[in-house]
Amino acid sequence: MKLVCEWCDKSNVEEIEASVYWELPDGTRAIEIIGTPTHRCPDCNMVYQSELLIKEIENQLFLIDCKQIETVITFAALMKMPKLLKRNYFDCSS
Numbered sequence: 001m002k003l004v005c006e007w008c009d010k011s012n013v014e015e016i017e018a019s020v021y022w023e024l025p026d027g028t029r030a031i032e033i034i035g036t037p038t039h040r041c042p043d044c045n046m047v048y049q050s051e052l053l054i055k056e057i058e059n060q061l062f063l064i065d066c067k068q069i070e071t072v073i074t075f076a077a078l079m080k081m082p083k084l085l086k087r088n089y090f091d092c093s094s
């Protein structure tokens with residue numbers, strides 16, 4: 001399946017891994033998530049994470065004990081961290 005750029009609708013989007021800085025839900029600090037699946041569009045030069053992935057990261061940060069996160073963490077390690085809650089009480093979109 002060809003990826004389509006969320007910004008310019010062209011389909012030359014490349015899948016790369018990049019570091020992103022993310023503010024924790026409690027706003028106390030920001031962490032660096034390395035190896036994050038990222039899209040890069042050569043047509044409009046946008047480098048971004050898909051909306052789905054952003055939601056996944058935000059959900060995960062709500063569900064885990066953020067105090068356990070080091071300042072720098074890999075995406076894979078972050079997604080593997082044990083969840084504290086059975087469901088996401090903070091997701092009001094559903």
Ligand SMILES: [Zn+2]
Nearest residue numbers: 005008041044
């Ligand atoms: Zn684009």
